[in-house]
Amino acid sequence: MRGNPFTTDGMDPAFALPLRRAVDHTEEPKKSAFCVTADLLIPGKGDPIKDGCIVISGTKITAVGTATSLAQEFSHLPKYHVKTVMPGLWDCHVHLLGLQKVAGPAFVESQQNMALSGARCARDVMLLLDAGFTSVREMAGYGLQIERAIQEGTLVGPKIYSANCIISPTGGHADIHDLPKPWYDDACAHGMPMATADGIPECLKAVRMQLRAGANVIKICGSGGVGSERDNPVDQQFSDEEIKAMVDEAARAQRIIGAHCHGKAGIMASLRAGVKTIEHGSYMDDEAADLMKEKGAVLVVTRLIVENGLVLGREMLSDIGYAKLLKVATAQWEALKIAIAKGVTCAIGTDSCGSIPGSEIVKQGLNGKELYYHVKAGMTPLQAIEAATANGPLTLGPQAPLAGQLKEGYDADFIGLDANPLEEIRVLAGPGHVTHVWRQGKCYKSPGHPVSIL
Ligand SMILES: [Zn+2]
Known part of the structure; x- marks a missing residue:
């Protein structure tokens, strides 16, 4: 955050007080590639995949499949797990x-x-x-x-x-x-x-x-x-x-x-x-x-x-x-x-x-x-x-952008849920069951980190 007197960037050292940032949304985007695994992957178009996985590089989805099929190739990447992953x-x-x-x-x-x-x-x-x-x-x-x-x-x-x-x-x-x-x-x-x-x-x-x-x-x-x-x-x-x-x-x-x-x-x-x-x-x-x-x-x-x-x-x-x-x-x-x-x-x-x-x-x-x-x-x-x-x-x-699906080459716009919307569609009716939101590969919401501009 430029201009925040509690960070050191470009500020007079007299104001450089050690203070923990309240919400650090920069933590995940710094990793240019990561995987998200899910009990259920709903691709947007086509059949859902049980124990699915998507791989993200920068702002794009680079691979979609089962966690098992992708595990070895992408074992070096950071992983996040959600119950259900689907397109934003x-x-x-x-x-x-x-x-x-x-x-x-x-x-x-x-x-x-x-x-x-x-x-x-x-x-x-x-x-x-x-x-x-x-x-x-x-x-x-x-x-x-x-x-x-x-x-x-x-x-x-x-x-x-x-x-x-x-x-x-x-x-x-x-x-x-x-x-x-x-x-x-x-x-x-x-x-x-x-x-x-x-x-x-x-x-x-x-x-x-x-x-x-x-x-x-x-x-x-x-x-x-x-x-x-x-x-x-x-x-x-x-x-x-x-x-x-x-x-x-x-x-x-x-x-x-x-x-x-x-x-x-x-x-x-x-x-x-x-x-x-x-x-x-x-x-x-x-x-x-x-x-x-x-x-x-x-x-x-x-x-x-x-x-x-x-x-x-x-x-x-x-x-x-x-x-x-x-x-x-x-x-x-x-x-x-x-x-x-x-x-x-x-x-x-x-x-x-x-x-x-x-x-x-x-x-x-x-x-x-x-x-x-x-x-x-x-x-x-x-x-x-x-x-x-x-x-x-x-x-x-x-x-139209290449978006709206969990598919190779598409925008990394996707969400994590703590429930299965195929069993109860109303879990999508508000923010309560939406545990994670990624847009263009950047995480804007995760448990304990609400959507924030600060
Ligand atoms: Zn209208």
Whole structure:
């Protein structure tokens, strides 16, 4: 820690007091190669291995197998043992916004106090890492800026792939209907991560603005929403031509588009135009699920925000929003069951966006609950884990890293558990059973060493 008066680096010797560092996270990373053995190794894709072992060199996984098969070759390396080892989790639909209210003037107020939002997000990314999430796909928010703070070492958190602004038509889901438009435009001009665009030229410019900011994926509104006041989740937003223009523009820069879609019309139009991920997918029926498969698109259902909304009701939503949620919740549960039964590729996403310390619901770090809902809707625990690990990179198209699996050459992003998630998926629902977290080969959490920036 540079600048700490209790260490000797570069300091006046008068301040060089012998003091034990509280948490020494540098101990493990100094060893460039090590092994992790486990009673159970879940690779993310494929069959689990009993008494498994992975070998890590620097930031990459260099070997995967049984402990016996690798024992001799790597006997010289330091070893760590965990009960279960599996890839770090991916949440493919979060928002890092530092929100305590999801809609209305309170939402805008939080977005105009960005130091406040940033401070809340700093805690949120630590909660995510603590819960075993080593990667998140941030579908609008301050992710690009928070990622910069993580990369430079100011914060610790997951790798963030961000859309930057959500792009909406005027009056669409990400326009804030109860604000005068000039106020909305002013907030956007001062950094609120939202944009409206109408007609092909404005749509192209909106995509280019996100590319300019460094977005890894582009997020658009393919249908109306729940939290927005004056649109209908069933209706398509953006015309077929506008969606196609944005898909093509993103593709020229090797990005894919993820479309917020509840209603079927928006799902079908988005898929036909080449959108690669459908977010929410609430009114997906058999025909839409078949088109998902034909187009090789990925479904990110975000059931957790819906379940949270049902619990919190008007604490979280307006009367209009809650009425919409009740309809969407029923439809979406059927859609998820259809998608799973038909074998649509699913990735885990939660739409988690709240930052309320002390809340047992509105916070980051409970994102693993999403796997439970997918199992309840028909997935096996192993399928849900694949959706939360190996399928994560599929939501990034050409921007995907080699990650999400315990596989030779892949990023050394993995976690240790003190339980078997194939027997009880809820062990992934929070940080309690996540004993270890490694990201890029570096250990950020181990027993007695909580996730910390100090
Ligand atoms: Zn969202």
